[in-house]
Every structure is written in structure tokens, then in C-alpha cells.
Amino acid sequence: MVLATLGVMAMVWALGGRLRWPRALVWSGMALVYVAAAVFDVTLAEGNLAAWALIGGFAACVGLYSAALSRLKARAEPEVAAKPQGTFREAELERYARHIVLRELGGAGQKKLKGAKVLVIGAGGLGSPVLMYLAAAGVGTIGVIDDDTVDNSNLQRQVIHRDDMIGLPKVQSACEAMLALNPYVEVRPYQRRLTAELAESLFAEYDVILDGTDNFETRYLSNAAAVAQGKPLISGALAQWEGQLSVFHPAVSGPCYQCVFPEAPEAGLAPSCAAAGVVAPLPGVIGTMMALEAVKLLTGAGHVTRGELLIYDGLYGESRKIKLAPRKDCPICQKG
Ligand code: ZN
Secondary structure, three states: OOOHHHHHHHHHHHHHHHHHOHHHHHEEEEEEEHHHHHHHHHHHHHOOOOHHHHHHHHHHHHHHHHHHHHHHHHOOOOOOOOOOOOOHHHHHHHHHHHHHHOOOOOHHHHHHHHEEEEEEEEOOOOHHHEEEEEEEHHOOOOEEEOOOOOHHHHHHOOOOOOOOOOEEEHHHHHHHHHHHHHHEEEEEEOOOOOHHHHHHHHHHHOOOOEEEEEEOEEEEEEHHHHHHHHOOEEEEEEEOOEEEEEEEOOOOOOHHHHHHOOOOOOOOOOOOHHHEEEEEOOOHHHHHHHHHHHHHHHHHHOOOEOOOOEEEEEEOEEEEEEEOOOOOOOOOOOOO
């Protein structure tokens, strides 16, 4: 009798799967079959009540345990503690509708994005898609620091800037473009070069730092400041046809930037975009992936590229990942 019941329950399970029933309906159907069979067996066929109760109780425990586990998993806190903020206006709900229907984001995730503060270093090739997508995604406060002005030769890849902005500060051009795209976000332009002192005070105001600069001095100092404050640093780099990115957050796990690149290469060995060239869509690919890592960090969705370096070769359309480990003698993240 028990075996026959299990057989019918398995059929309900298979049928539910094929017809794409909701999980709750399948479980309810199986429970109904079980209870009906138990009642029939015990009352009419003088079956053993204790055996039915034992099997039923065990199954219920397993079910409850797995439901609790998946609920805990779904509620896993993101490693960045951005406070979910405020209420949304009607136009915002409509604007973010494609986020809100995503199971991994939903209304709760959108609130976390709205409450988040993200700082982007550099409004150039990588900064352009990063800033546009952070604004589009509804990240509540976006800071951008850059001391440069828009140049004609930038416009081949720095798509946040327009031809009529040539000669104007990049942060001004970038902030105007972000607000034109999404007036519901706050933008903060800092038209200056990042220094160690400035990094210390500025990083404290933000939840996540994105580094899209092309000079090693700024990369090392932003890494040191991010590690000192326990903030995640999303770092991207480009050369000609190839780009790479990683999330450095040794406070959680994995190495910092300096563990992976202990020393700046000799001048001339790592030529800048100006000297070596860079293909127009490549910053778009890597910068967009950086923005995606930020969305995941802020909402707790999925798995961030921490402890890994993602390398994309645009010339051959190939990507690969390399595992990264902290260096025991790193002077930045292994202190004390
Ligand atoms: Zn390190």
C-alpha cells in the first residue's frame, strides 16, 4: 500500500513538472495523495497508523528543513550594506519594472539600489558605460571623480560624452548625461585628481568604488584606500582588444589589487590607450560588466567575480577566468 502511494505521488511530481505547476501546488497534490491513502488504509484496510505517521512526519521534517534553507538562501545579505531607501514614485516603479520582475532583484533589490552610494573613478572609456548603467539601473547616489576635459579623440569610445561637450570637464558632461537619462538619481561631480588624502575622506561616503582609470598610481592609491576602509573595489582594465575585470574585497575574501599586481610595470611595457590604441566597443563590454558586478554587490544577487580575474579577448571573442589568491607578503591587505 505504501509503495503504491509513493508511486502515485511520484506521478503527481512528474506530471506537475511537465505541466510546469507551481512548486507549492505539486507539494500540496502529493500531500493530498498521501493523506488520502493513509486515511483509506488505516480506516478501511486496518493499516498501521504508526507507520503512516512515522513516514509522513519524516517527510514533513525534510520538506520544512529544505524550505527554511531556501528561504535563508534567498534572504542572504549582500556583502555591501546599502540601506534600502524610501518609496518609489509611480514613474519610478514603471521605469524599474524589468528589475522588479527579476526574482534575484525584485522591489527589495531596487530599494537597495536606490539607497546605494557608488563612486566611479574616471569618466573615460570604462567610466562611460559604468556611469550610464548605474544611472539607468537606479543607483541612488553616483559620485564621479575626474580632472580631465572632453577631447575629440575621446569620443571614439567614451560614449557618455557628446561632440558639443569638447573642452568641458568630463565630470560635467557625464553628470548631465546621467541626469538626462534618469532624473531620479543624485549625481555628484568631483573635478579633480584623486589623491591619497582625498580618497580617504571620499571613499568613506560610498558603499562601492569602481576604478576605471588607466594609470597605475591612481589604481594603487584607490586600492589602498578601499582596503583600509573595507570597501569593495571593482577594477577594470583595457589594452587594444583585450580587457579584464575583478572585484577586490579582501575584507570578505580573496586578494586586493596589489596582491595580483604587486608592482607597476616599467614605463613603456604597459602603454596607455593613447599609445597602444583600443577598439571602440571594448570599454563598453568591460565597463558594462563592471556595472553588473556593482548591481550584484549591492543587492546580493548571484555571485560576484571576487577572487577571480575575468579576461575577455575581443579579437577572438573568447573569455576565461583565472583564480586569484592573496599574497602573504602583501603590504596593503595583509597588515597586522
Ligand atoms: Zn593585497
